[in-house]
Amino acid sequence: MPGILELPGRFPRLAAFAAGTTLPLAFAPFGWWWYAPLVTAAAAAFWLDTTPREAARNGFAFGAGAFLTGTYWLYISITIFGGAPAALSVFLMLGLVLIMGIYYGATGWLVARLTGGEARHLLWALPVAWVLFEWLRGWVASGFPWLSLGYSQTDGPLSGYLLLSGVYGTGLAVAAVAGALVVVLRGRRWRIAAAVLLLAVPAAGAVLGRLSLTQPVGDPVRAALIQGAITQDRKWLPEERGPTLALYRRLTLAEADADIVVWPEVAVPAAQSQVADYLAGMDRVMESRDADLLLGIMSYDDAADGYSNSVLQVGRGTGLYRKRHLVPFGEYFPVPDFVREWMRLMSLPYTDTVAGPARPALLEAGGQKLSLSICYEDAYGAEQLYALPAATLLVNVSNDAWFGDSIAPHQHLQIARTRSIEAGRWQLRATNTGITAFIDPRGAVHSRLPQFESGVLRATVQPRTGLTPYAATGNWPVILICVTVIFGAIVRLRRRS
16 A cells, blocks of 8 residues: 555656646745655655655656746746837746756656665765755756745744854755655654654754844944835836935935835836935935935946945945846846847847946944845845854845836845844845835834835834854855765665675
């Protein structure tokens, strides 16, 4: 009689694909954090009692299903707001789905190879293989770390691992629970050890989540976040520039008590040089209030001879931060010249923006040093660690208007929450149409504005200093553990053969 979690059946790849399509339920806005180890256990079940080749095929199907449903919003950004032909949008989406599927296919192959069909080996093989390939897809060819397991746990007991070992260490814990679940249900040996692990890992995470490993420093800071709610289809219309600038100025002038005011990514729909008088006026206002304004704008980089997606600081202090991690096919186009020429002829975006320096000097606003990120950059937590421990606040500016009323803004907010837990710091997050929010050091949303509504969000936040274990070490301890365990297992398998 087939046992529990013997899922492949007659159509294993179709079943694996169907299981993968449900993975996004573990993430925001659904928030089924408890579902993450369950669906991971289901994936592992497709990799037992089969050859590595079949496991790779099942893994590919699982990953393709997950990214088909988890990133469907790319169609909204590319076609509905980007203006690209639907066929091109589908082509790019399916390309991403196929590439992401390859990573899961490789995970399945490696798990099947390491376990040899014995469920008990999932206790170690599943976590290290899963996380290693998550880490690889997070940086290879610019990377796409969306739907990494650790992000799903911001509201669950495993969130404590985020401050200890970051999103990948938390993914290790999720996969360990998943492996233990399979062993308890299907294994013939090590069931007791798996049951202990099934209870111990969440319990330890809950204890870690109670720790406070950073310390308050200095006086609280009064901050205001401006959400203009300018839809993407109107943002760059010439007739909208004046009303947009007037809206942000009016909302900012009402915040006389704020130490820091933050506008969203490219809140100013113009290049810096085109609105010099307007910016000079805002500079005078903020300086007279002894306050700082951080605003998103496109600035020209003379050295690189191109425009950068930037955050400009005016008022009590001045400075400029240029976005470092650019979005492929959004901010730069890794295509041959003939493709770029075709894009130009089709009236599609084809010009690259310029990336800023890898480790820029920190801006200081409201008397605090800031760890700044622009939009998609906050998905790369390790790239922000250089700013700690000097930075006492995190600031993220985004424009999720590109994704409309989809799940993407909610997924993005969950990623930002993860960054606050990892760093143990308050985060000021200003977005164009939402979700604008203040996030506390435990990753909880202190307050937020409704999506698609213009408004101001105010809060008093406490700067913090010190380093969490993750902030001190980054991802390397977790990755070294994964590589060492896998290498040792491969050596052992070769000796046996």
